[in-house]
Amino acid sequence: MGTLRRLRGPNNEGVLVAVILVLVVVMSLASDAFFTPNTFFGLVRSSLVPLVFALGVLMVLISGGIDVSFPAIAIFAAYTTVSWSGQASFDPTLVGAFVVAIVIGAALGFVNGAVIARFRLPTLIVTLGTQGIIRGILLAYIGSAYIASSKMPPSVAQAGDAYLLDIPGAGYLHGMMVPVVVVTVLVWWMLKYTTFGRSIYAIGGDIEAARRVGIKVVRTQIMLYSLVGGLAAFGGMISVILGKNANPQTLVGTELDIIAAVVLGGASIFGGRGSVLGTVLGVILVQLINNNLVLIGIPSTWQRAAVGILLIVGVGVQALVALRSRPQPVLLDEEVSRA
Template structure:
């Protein structure tokens, strides 16, 4: 790959922006930014949004959009916690299993509306976003559960670390669920680029009719996509519960736009057909650095939204400009 091809890639541009941003923060406030604690803090903040982003990436590539995953995540977390509390089986793996299954089930409900009834994805998931959350609050409950008050293992999982680095003052640790994020990222990468199922997702996002004529099973592929997104959302919900040590039915919902923004910044096209795992992870990292480290620059938190907005417009604007230039170039050479 030559330099020009590299520069034409959104992933590379995002990487440059990320490096530039980090450089600026590091120069202005080196002690606070350039520390192992801060690095681990940023990575920890990436985990939940990263897991959600992987699912969103898949949906965007297929030409759809899913805004219901936060509702799926919180529903999965809350119901799983209730089951664990009610049965008394205080197990972390069980929490993940329950969360994944509930997420999968709710995701498949989206799949039915989108795959079989062919309804527009935004409308369906806007509907189920409210439906799932409303059902949760009405039928299951709206009371916040503090994990430390009712569980031991699940509550202790918040201190289960992957790496712990001793420092001069105290220590810095990276949570074990970071490994989960990496594993899921590898899984999604493998599905997207090494399986026919993944190519079907790209094909549907590129030209649905052509995909149908080529013999791809569109309905089955969409069931997989929305089921898988639900599953990831369920897992993400459990991770969120472990990290925050509580199951609050009023949390998570509201993060969907940040997640979609991260994926779009990472090069996925909102119109479908394009997007990569590495770009998505970079987009997540960028959004996280902005929302957790702009404070180090002395920029008030109110401005974070503004910066994210500017970045999205630039991030989407650069490829558009490149496409325009390419078209001009073609006229000249033709």
């Protein structure tokens, strides 16, 4: 029993691994085309951008908030960077482009954080508002035209063809995997071992308790949203590089799907709970379904429904377990805790 519980993990990571393994086995049995490097590389490639966004969403969820503005921040930062350097015929180099985008993203995230922390407004409502504002400014004043890779700075355009591993006839492993893995490890380390990371958990667990033990809630929240803005911008740049174009109309509209993946990964929507491992597994599970459902004979139109069913079953089982483990005389229990 103890081993079983340990295998399950603190946020049901074990269950996710099991579900993924079952899917992999079923898909391998159903189709010879599944267990190939091609499928694996495709899975990695399609997981990169959602994973970066999911890490940002995870941090906000842990802190007890919900952010729906990150796709707007991502495309705003990436598009602005590419468009400006394209107009000025200036190549900031790949690293330079990432830095510019991340600074823009962090600045936008700072606005989110400042409004949320200063006025103590509901995070969903604030980020809904800033999503509209950021997207509006991008499309109305910065540009609404699609930028092809030929109009992008050469270093950014070339990064789209930088492969880590290129197996002829079996696809390739994209080079952008390296920075994404590094960032994932960094976020994991930060959440687990830094004071800042633990403060985020504390705020999400109980904001009043966090304040009383001396955590500077306002400052932590502002730092968190700036960081998440920077992370979103990083994801935006990756998506521009992978897609080999900058389209200001993309990304916005995917926010709820990303949140769903993070929730599937075991993060609590009420804060205080969630792990990087679970999030990675959640994203991989969703992408596995999106990419390969066809292989087991289910038409691709079922993708969304399948993710929906998985999400409902996941949260439903959790809720039922919680319901059963609750002590029976509910009212008495509450009276005691209140007295």
